[in-house]
Amino acid sequence: xxxxxxxxxxxxxxxxxxxxxxxxxxxxxxxxxxxxxxxxxxxxxxxxxxxxxxxxxxxxxxxxxxxxxxxxxxxxxxxxxxxxxxxxxxxxxxxxxxxxxxxxxxxxxxxxxxxxxxxxxxxxxxxxxxxxxxxxxxxxxxxxxxxxxxxxxxxxxxxxxxxxxxxxxxxxxxxxxxxxxxxxxxxxxxxxxxxxxxxxxxxxxxxxxxxxxxxxxxxxxxxxxxxxxxxxxxxxxxxxxxxxxxxxxxxxxxxxxxxxxxxxxxxxxxxxxxxxxxxxxxxxxxxxxxxxxxxxxxxxxxxxxxxxxxxxxxxxxxxx
Amino acid sequence: xxxxxxxxxxxxxxxxxxxxxxxxxxxxxxxxxxxxxxxxxxxxxxxxxxxxxxxxxxxxxxxxxxxxxxxxxxxxxxxxxxxxxxxxxxxxxxxxxxxxxxxxxxxxxxxxxxxxxxxxxxxxxxxxxxxxxxxxxxxxxxxxxxxxxxxxxxxxxxxxxxxxxxxxxxxxxxxxxxxxxxxxxxxxxxxxxxxxxxxxxxxxxxxxxxxxxxxxxxxxxxxxxxxxxxxxxxxxxxxxxxxxxxxxxxxxxxxxxxxxxxxxxxxxxxxxxxxxxxxxxxxxxxxxxxxxxxxxxxxxxxxxxxxxxxxxxxxxxxxxxxxxxxxxxxxxxxxxxxxxxxxxxxxxxxxxxx
Ligand SMILES: [Zn+2]
Numbered sequence: 001x002x003x004x005x006x007x008x009x010x011x012x013x014x015x016x017x018x019x020x021x022x023x024x025x026x027x028x029x030x031x032x033x034x035x036x037x038x039x040x041x042x043x044x045x046x047x048x049x050x051x052x053x054x055x056x057x058x059x060x061x062x063x064x065x066x067x068x069x070x071x072x073x074x075x076x077x078x079x080x081x082x083x084x085x086x087x088x089x090x091x092x093x094x095x096x097x098x099x100x101x102x103x104x105x106x107x108x109x110x111x112x113x114x115x116x117x118x119x120x121x122x123x124x125x126x127x128x129x130x131x132x133x134x135x136x137x138x139x140x141x142x143x144x145x146x147x148x149x150x151x152x153x154x155x156x157x158x159x160x161x162x163x164x165x166x167x168x169x170x171x172x173x174x175x176x177x178x179x180x181x182x183x184x185x186x187x188x189x190x191x192x193x194x195x196x197x198x199x200x201x202x203x204x205x206x207x208x209x210x211x212x213x214x215x216x217x218x219x220x221x222x223x224x225x226x227x228x229x230x231x232x233x234x235x236x237x238x239x240x241x242x243x244x245x246x247x248x249x250x251x252x253x254x255x256x257x258x259x260x261x262x263x264x265x266x267x268x269x270x271x272x273x274x275x276x277x278x279x280x281x282x283x284x285x286x287x288x289x290x291x292x293x294x295x296x297x298x299x300x301x302x303x304x305x306x307x308x309x310x311x312x313x314x315x316x317x318x319x320x
Numbered sequence: 321x322x323x324x325x326x327x328x329x330x331x332x333x334x335x336x337x338x339x340x341x342x343x344x345x346x347x348x349x350x351x352x353x354x355x356x357x358x359x360x361x362x363x364x365x366x367x368x369x370x371x372x373x374x375x376x377x378x379x380x381x382x383x384x385x386x387x388x389x390x391x392x393x394x395x396x397x398x399x400x401x402x403x404x405x406x407x408x409x410x411x412x413x414x415x416x417x418x419x420x421x422x423x424x425x426x427x428x429x430x431x432x433x434x435x436x437x438x439x440x441x442x443x444x445x446x447x448x449x450x451x452x453x454x455x456x457x458x459x460x461x462x463x464x465x466x467x468x469x470x471x472x473x474x475x476x477x478x479x480x481x482x483x484x485x486x487x488x489x490x491x492x493x494x495x496x497x498x499x500x501x502x503x504x505x506x507x508x509x510x511x512x513x514x515x516x517x518x519x520x521x522x523x524x525x526x527x528x529x530x531x532x533x534x535x536x537x538x539x540x541x542x543x544x545x546x547x548x549x550x551x552x553x554x555x556x557x558x559x560x561x562x563x564x565x566x567x568x569x570x571x572x573x574x575x576x577x578x579x580x581x582x583x584x585x586x587x588x589x590x591x592x593x594x595x596x597x598x599x600x601x602x603x604x605x606x607x608x609x610x611x612x613x614x615x616x617x618x619x620x621x622x623x624x625x626x627x628x629x630x631x632x633x634x635x636x637x638x639x640x641x642x643x644x645x646x647x648x649x650x651x652x653x654x655x656x657x658x659x660x661x662x663x664x665x666x667x668x669x670x671x672x673x674x
Contacts, residue, residue: 009344009345011344014383014439016383020452022452022453024453028453032453051561051564052563053454053561053563055561059559059560059561059564060559078472078563079468079469079471079472079475079567080468080471081464081467081468081470081471081514081515081516081517082467082512082514082515082516083464083514084512084514084515087443087444087459087461088444088459089444089447089457089458089459090458090459090460091458098460098464098465098467098468098514100468100562100563101563102563108561108563108564109562109563109564110454110563111454111455111458111460111468111562111563112458113458119515124471124472124475139457140453140454140455140457140458141457141458172453172457174452174453174456174457176448176456178380178383178440178441178444178445178448179440179441179444180383180439180440181438181439181440182383182439183344183345183439184347185345185346185347185348185349185350186345186346186347186350187347187350188347189345216347216349216390216393217347217349217350217353217393218349218350218353218393218394219393219396220392220393220396220397220398221396221398222367222396223353223356223367223393223394223395223396223397224353224357224396225350225353
């Protein structure tokens with residue numbers, strides 16, 4: 001077995017973004033629409049407690065709860081933490097305190113940010129009030145943050161509220177972005193490195209002797225590490241294929257085209273790639289193909305017929 | 321199910337990787353495989369001998385959908401195996417495997433979990449597990465939420481900054497004897513990360529993996545000289561709204577411990593999954609730990625906190641102490657979610673030595 005030293009570790013930025021569209025139930029809809037209208041709503045539990053922010057089910061009894069009440073936009077900090085280095089997406093981009101605030105009339109606390117000059121200006125028990133965002137859309141960020149407030153409660157107790165507003169918000173878009181630096185690991189790095197030399201390498205399982213392309217570092221059949229690097233191809237055999245008739249967004253390949261599984265010579269697993277250089281309706285199982293690189297390409301653009309006679313079915317039937 | 325109706329199930333092998341800040345040169349499965357092979361070698365089992373396989377990991381750490389399927393290559397997922405996955409810490413995968421063994425459908429189980437935090441920013445990634453309507457849009461990171469809990473404890477007079485520093489120091493000093501730990505020996509408390517928590521109050525961010533093998537009844541005795549019998553195991557959850565909870569207490573841990581039988585007799589060892597120093601204060605109270613209990617002799621999550629594996633490692637470390645004869649009755653705890661939201665508690669015992 002030849003164990004090959006690891007080539008330089010590959011890294012690439014990977015950005016995952018997702019704008020989840022979420023629908024709201026009646027309680028959440030009323031709460032978020034209320035914020036748009038500068039009205040803070042809570043929900044009353046069976047035992048008479050007022051939850052702010054409101055939820056649809058009692059966290060203790062799991063009973064459905066719907067009785068909305070209006071609470072004040074003033075409240076008391078129940079605990080806090082000083083955040084001297086705000087991170088992307090957080091409510092304020094200057095140092096601020098994270099706070100849990102029990103609004104006047106509520107029995108539970110809401111998480112948000114408190115705009116304060118420094119940690120010495122913050123303490124549990126301090127009085128605060130909502131600072132509304134200039135533009136409000138029906139989201140928790142309609143509360144821009146809290147700010148210190150020395151006055152009385154803006155309103156005493158709670159008042160029943162129908163939760164009815166004109167043009168209620170029925171959903172939110174929860175946008176999220178996470179940034180990663182992707183590193184593909186030893187086996188896949190070797191594969192990608194070899195491709196840049198226009199070579200295709202796999203790895204052989206020490207136990208079952210199968211050659212995996214692309215290699216992932218393990219034999220999924222035997223559950224052991226694969227370490228013996230094997231050059232395969234460049235030619236191969238089409239084991240199966242499909243004809244694509246629908247044009248993908250942002251793809252400049254004309255339809256119809258053929259996407260195929262190709263067993264490279266020496267490999268025990270077929271990889272998939274596009275077939276070109278032959279009319280789409282003439283592609284067939286057993287067709288012998290070779291890779292075509294475009295100038296500067298880091299992987300084969302497509303595979304084309306070699307002109308050899310078709311492979312005998314028995315030579316690739318295990319790989320179909 | 322009453323205890324006498326249960327099958328007796330034990331941890332018979334435990335393995336973990338060296339936990340490192342980065343492991344760029346390894347894919348998840350490449351990081352995991354030596355650990356899998358370690359527990360298989362310890363028991364003499366082959367992957368094909370295993371009755372049930374269960375794993376824990378998270379797509380959000382990997383930045384990729386169905387990322388656990390890649391790791392399955394490491395366990396020989398052919399011919400079709402009886403396999404499951406939890407998008408959580410491996411301690412919950414162990415719970416699922418324990419239930420599977422209770423059904424009698426398997427006599428052995430392989431449980432593994434892994435996480436690479438290095439490719440992304442774990443503080444940002446973990447915000448995605450929060451309530452998506454009211455909380456996640458504010459991007460409160462994991463350290464900030466732990467700091468709110470720490471301040472609540474300080475306000476309640478249950479701890480102070482010097483006491484928290486003491487937890488950090490004791491944990492990392494203990495980790496000096498742990499060859500797998502990421503932070504070993506004294507570490508400066510450092511600057512505030514999010515006040516009142518300093519960098520020393522926070523866990524290291526890193527990559528790692530762990531695996532255990534469970535076996536039922538006589539099979540456990542065949543595979544291990546001194547099996548770590550799981551006498552009880554239970555997990556409970558708190559309300560997801562942080563402002564609904566009393567952050568200075570952990571009723572879910574206490575209830576899980578009660579159901580697992582922790583309070584029936586004293587324990588000599590506690591492996592607690594407390595990534596932040598302040599969380600140890602909460603857990604000690606919830607578990608009513610006596611002063612003479614060895615708490616986190618491995619260094620705990622303050623010494624190495626590979627996401628999705630650190631809870632399973634607590635069970636593994638407790639079991640390994642029983643295997644070695646350093647403990648007779650241990651409690652292991654795992655947590656998931658912000659501010660100890662979800663808690664799993666297991667009681668492990670070794671048979672009386674003659
Ligand atoms: Zn193999």
